[in-house]
Amino acid sequence: MTGRNAGARGIAAVVQVRAEGEVSEGALAYARSKIDAVVNRPGLPVVTGEVRIAKAAAHHAEHPWSAVADLRVGTRVVVVHAEEATSQEVTDRLQDRLRRQVERAAHGGSAAHRLVTPPWRGGQSPEAPVGRNTPTDTPTSG
Template sequence: MEVEELEVQVTTRGDVPEAAKQYAVEKVTHLARLTKRPILFVQVKLSLEGNPSRERPALAEASFDVNGRHLRAHVAAHDLTEAVDLLTDRLRRRLERSTHRMDPQHRPPPGNGRWRHGDLPTQRPEYFDRPVDEREIVRHKTFALAPMTCEEAAFDLDMLGHDFYLFTDIETGADSVLFHPEGSDHLELMQAADENRVPESCSAPVVASTQRPATMAVSEAEERLDVSKEPFVFFVNVETGRGNVIYRRYDGHYGLITPA
């Protein structure tokens, strides 16, 4: 697809001016010139929160499908122009890392920092502190967990910009979650197995978590998340025996991810 033919799907929430939408389209279209691989889909979401207590009310989110590989970023800023600039800068870094990762000549050696999580806390959206009795699971995603290596999971985590990544470890066959501990440069791996074990072949800075996922019902996992300050809870679903993740959404509700 030629860059000129690239269609950018833009959705908005709040009082988002037309000029901000056009600015976002121009920025991401220019960004598409950085890769020779076909871009199959681009979606941009712009939001302007009306709550005056929000320090950074402008939110920008984008998803790129680059020849079947997904890149994603989500930022908050004082105004929409700043949000779009932060968004495209973050996507640019991920697009460059994605290009390097696909080229064996650019494969990063262990410990060189390419896997480091790039989202600064001051640029991330604020969590809405919804009262506990109002919280509920408003999104339930079920999908097949493709078996992959720990290193591949680390790469996908970096490209998507998430706090965690649920996958099936190709070596152990265990449902696993890779995540960024707060204030740390490394990743942690937790597995629904007899032990947490990081393969020696993994070049990403990953350490085995000292925690083990508990076996419980979804309702119990939701209660655990209610009383904790953690962004998610990884647990083994007592009904299915599979690893699930319940996580906090920025709107104060919860999301649930379960393997198909």
């Protein structure tokens, strides 16, 4: 397969969209617009990397279209794969997966899923001031 560089028109100058195989310009333009919507959001760190859209040469393949995004979001690496029956479906699936992974990478991983130690196991109660260690069962001297 020969890859042709579709350039980075409309996308942050550091993300390239490439085509491998028989990929139409319309499919590339659609992919560029979807990737652009993910990587050019306010509040994201610098995003660099490459997105490759490919169509398998074998006509009997169940999912002839594939897409791979290999991006660096700030200091984290994001790799996303998708396979579908049409170019629009693979682009939409890639966008959905990429949006979730970029969001996770931009906001420090699983910040929303961080465990909080309950007060009865040594953690602070929700009413306690942040940054203070205020034990509730402190013995008083007499």
